[in-house]
């Protein structure tokens with residue numbers, strides 16, 4: 120019986136969410152002593168806990184079947200290995216959002232990236248930065264640094280930087296100004312491109328269906344309410360992301376009960392609008408699991 124091996128980040132920004140996601144898919148693990156390999160107890164899926172930078176390489180080399188990693192890292196490694204589309208993105212996971220941006224010293228008179236022609240750019244993403252700037256027709260000299268990229272301009276070793284940004288606080292603290300976003304990223308589930316043996320393929324599909332269910336469930340709410348029969352159409356329109364609600368008659372009343380799974384966030388404004396068209400006894404419940 121074959122097993123799937125999934126690589127996730129050992130410790131860092133993506134670790135907790137990656138592990139939670141897999142646990143919510145019903146996976147349980149026996150941790151090994153060295154904590155790098157976790158054996159899947161009831162479902163044949165094992166985990167390998169590694170540095171995020173190693174995940175795309177482990178997939179390309181066939182050591183792992185699936186990996187959760189930022190799109191930034193996956194793209195950088197594919198360019199570095201010159202494998203173009205060697206990895207397949209199976210599902211963007213909705214966490215680990217950040218973007219790769221070009222930033223310049225606050226006091227420099229630069230308004231767009233075309234003015235960086237021939238300039239020196241410090242970055243931890245040399246391949247991605249070079250590729251994206253060349254796509255814009257800008258040739259630069261790339262200066263690779265593995266960390267503390269943001270101090271390079273003040274040290275006089277670079278004219279600009281290309282770095283990951285989520286809030287911009289680090290940039291401001293280093294007197295840098297965000298010039299242009301060149302790449303948007305979030306965590307995603309990847310596999311290797313190419314033929315996958317039938318039994319592994321089936322396992323992957325089962326895991327993916329569960330994953331889809333977990334992601335959908337976390338976004339969904341179950342809404343129950345009572346409303347006048349003639350308000351059904353208006354109520355359905357007001358329920359976010361609902362097409363076919365379940366409708367039940369209420370004994371001895373001309374009102375009906377409406378139950379629906381809302382695929383989008385439900386805010387107080389939605390409830391107030393429902394009340395305004397005659398709805399009452401409105402309940403909003405979380406959805407724990409979902410399989411369609």
Ligand code: ATP
Nearest residue numbers: 128131132133170171172189215216217283284285
């Ligand atoms: P490792 O030890 O695994 O190599 P790391 O220090 O390279 O860890 P983290 O800082 O944990 O990596 O970031 C992991 C990923 O989180 C990034 O590659 C990126 O996809 C995402 N991320 C989200 N927000 C940010 C941010 N503000 N800065 C950097 N990365 C971010």
Ligand code: ZN
Nearest residue numbers: 170171172173
């Ligand atoms: Zn890393």
